[in-house]
Amino acid sequence: MNYETRHCAHCGTALQPITLAEDGGDKERLRCPACGWTHWNNPTPVLAAIVEVGGKVLLARNAAWPGKMFALITGFMEAGESPQEGIAREVKEETNLDVRSATLVGAYEFLRMNQVIIAYHVVAEGEVRLSPELVDYRLYDLPDLKCWPAGTGYALADWLRTRGHEPVFFTDEENAERRRGFDLPPKDCTPWQPTKKSTPAA
Numbered sequence: 001m002n003y004e005t006r007h008c009a010h011c012g013t014a015l016q017p018i019t020l021a022e023d024g025g026d027k028e029r030l031r032c033p034a035c036g037w038t039h040w041n042n043p044t045p046v047l048a049a050i051v052e053v054g055g056k057v058l059l060a061r062n063a064a065w066p067g068k069m070f071a072l073i074t075g076f077m078e079a080g081e082s083p084q085e086g087i088a089r090e091v092k093e094e095t096n097l098d099v100r101s102a103t104l105v106g107a108y109e110f111l112r113m114n115q116v117i118i119a120y121h122v123v124a125e126g127e128v129r130l131s132p133e134l135v136d137y138r139l140y141d142l143p144d145l146k147c148w149p150a151g152t153g154y155a156l157a158d159w160l161r162t163r164g165h166e167p168v169f170f171t172d173e174e175n176a177e178r179r180r181g182f183d184l185p186p187k188d189c190t191p192w193q194p195t196k197k198s199t200p201a202a
Contacts, residue, residue, distance in 0.1 A: 005039050008032035015039055041114065047087045048119040048152045049073040050105065050159050053097060056139040057156075058128070060094065063135045066181045070138055072119070072152045087120045094131045097124035105159050108151035119155035146170050148178070 007014055015030040030039040051058040051073055059070035075090035077083065088099040105119040128137060145160065147153040147167045157167035170178060 005030065005041070008035060008037045009039075010037045011035045043114050043116045045077060045083075046110070046115045046117050047075055047077060047083060047090055048117050048155060049087050049091050049099075049102075050119065050121045050156055051091055051095065051097065051124050052121065053124050053126075053128070053139070056141055057145060058095065058097075058137055058139055059145075060130065060134045060137040063133055066179060068178045068180075069182065070136070071148070072156065074117070074152065083118050083120070087122060091122060091124055094134055095124070095137070096129035097126045099124050105155050108154050110151040115151075117151040117155065119152065119159075121159050146174075148175055 005015065011032065011034055013032050013034040016033050017028050018031040018033065019026050019028040020031070021027075029041070031037065049072055058073070060073060061067070061070050065071075073091055073094050075086070075094070077086040078089070081089065083104075084102050087102055091097050091099050099122045101123045102120045103122075105121055108117040108119060110117050130137060142160065142163060142165050145156065145165075145167075147157040147160070147169045149169060153169070157169070160167045
């Protein structure tokens, strides 16, 4: 579920599309006609972890995802923490695993959600215990992994290449089946309840 910023975060006035001169020239953005506050709509940084535990890669399924959809551990940074600290915290919160090392894989666009994904490969250890946000996980040998055509899937593909494996992507049909039902509203139409974060889709 996506939400739009419609009112000024400073004074509460309804925002309007207003064109002003900026460093790159005239630019239309949502701005407050009362106090001049601008909604910049900058992309949100999201952390993603390729979790390696016992020589296998852990993929997990979010409670809001279809049954065949497994992907990387992801989450948002907290104020005051580094990306490395954030990814270790996310892995611990979501899987109970302790991160022993973290190596940057790269940064990836996720335009549909207005996000930039910062992906790490982490080596972790411990006993897997999923958070309430996750309902299942699978451990894969590297040759058995399949990548998906989205930000975290491209991160997984790049990492596999560093390990000497040419990545294999889901076909369009396989990916459609994997995502089937993802964008449908819940049948019971339960009112939305805010949570501490919204996990990026894979």
